[in-house]
Amino acid sequence: MDRFHEMLMFEALSERPSLAAAARRLNVSGPTVVRAIARLETRLGVPLLQRSTRGVSLTESGVVFMADCSRILKEIEDAEASAKGLHVQAQGNLTVLLPLLFSRYVMTPLLANYMGFYPEVTIFAHYHDRFPNMNEEGLDVAVLVGNLPSSSLIARPVGYVRTIVCASPTYLEAHGVPAEPEDLKSHRLIGIQAYREKINWDFSRHGVPSTIKARSRVSCTTVQAAIDAAAYGAGLTRCLSYPAYDYLNGGRLRRVLQPFELPALPVHVVYREGRRASMRVRSFVDHIVEGLREHPAMLPDAH
Structure with missing residues (x-):
């Protein structure tokens, strides 16, 4: 050798x-x-x-x-x-990790656009809601929601998402708008846990955390099902802001209890090599960073 x-x-x-x-x-x-x-x-x-x-x-x-x-x-x-000539054209395989619902609502158009600009790059996309070990899993790029653990990885911030409570305008007109978290106990609540009758929703009042425990009327196994149920007037649900963005923006859902929401969660695009990154990694990171920073669902307090 x-x-x-x-x-x-x-x-x-x-x-x-x-x-x-x-x-x-x-x-x-x-x-x-x-x-x-x-x-x-x-x-x-x-x-x-x-x-x-x-x-x-x-x-x-x-x-x-x-x-x-x-x-x-x-x-x-x-x-x-x-x-x-590789310095002027990105090519090769690119392995990325993306949050599942985040990809559906925010990332898919950016991926499609990137593929149009860089036809010589083949993307292998993994969808998981977790923090990966990028070195051991052979990942080139990851989009991560939440506070990052300490590491030597390069992380570029792109925006924020919040944990929100929302319901349809029709439901709120019929049952009233909760003024504080305790009011939720008298409302119809939609949980996102299978086979559980009670919800445990965290809030923050002037920086002091609190938890509301109440009985749910509907218990869904997926976030999408809970959001759809809320949009049709079944009650109030609690979810991250990005899967509900289109519903909020279109008026099908209304956000409530904003003063009691937990601090916003940062969103980062993370990769390993820094300046040593290949053209395909750099081109992908630059493309999605720009796209995510411009996406209205990533603003600190959108809706």
Whole structure:
């Protein structure tokens, strides 16, 4: 194995010091990575990794050598890209993670537009409402709703969503508008939990959290079903603002109890490589960041 491939094996540890993760990233066996690192350490005469029962970490020499490896490999990548013309055209496979309902209501038009602009990029879209381990799962880009855990990932903010309570104007005219959370106990409530008769809805009054527990009249297994039921006058439901945006904007739903809503949740576009990101990653991130920041459902207090 030449020095280039040994450096490539070592540099694969840059995002997360895990021999198994590095092997998966390079699509090679674990022993292949282990042997490559051992040859590097023997030739350089210094340990690059500290091994323990909890995994591996870079030594001081490993940190310095990692920076040099990353710089050299990036220069090689840029030289090849320039020769091939890849710096002007995005192409290849792109794996992204998107929140399920967020994708349906906000992301799908942006994906379609991106595919029109960049026909040489093939997108593999995964839909889950969770925070992923992007390195281990091989994800290039993720759209995440909520406060982000600490990580080395690059995160670009694009807007906010809120947890809202809403009902149809017809229902509110017939049953009255709740003035404070306690009033919900005398209303027909639509829960989003299967086979549960009670709801537990969180609110905030002057920064002090509180929870309302009450009996639901309807219990739905999906957010969409609850929103549809509310739009047809079945009662009040509580959901994130973006799946209800079109209903609110069209007047089919009306937002209530705004002074008692929880703080807005940030939305970020997250990716791994930063400046080292490929053209397909950079083009995708720039496209959806611009589109999401312009989307009215992402405004801090839309409706």
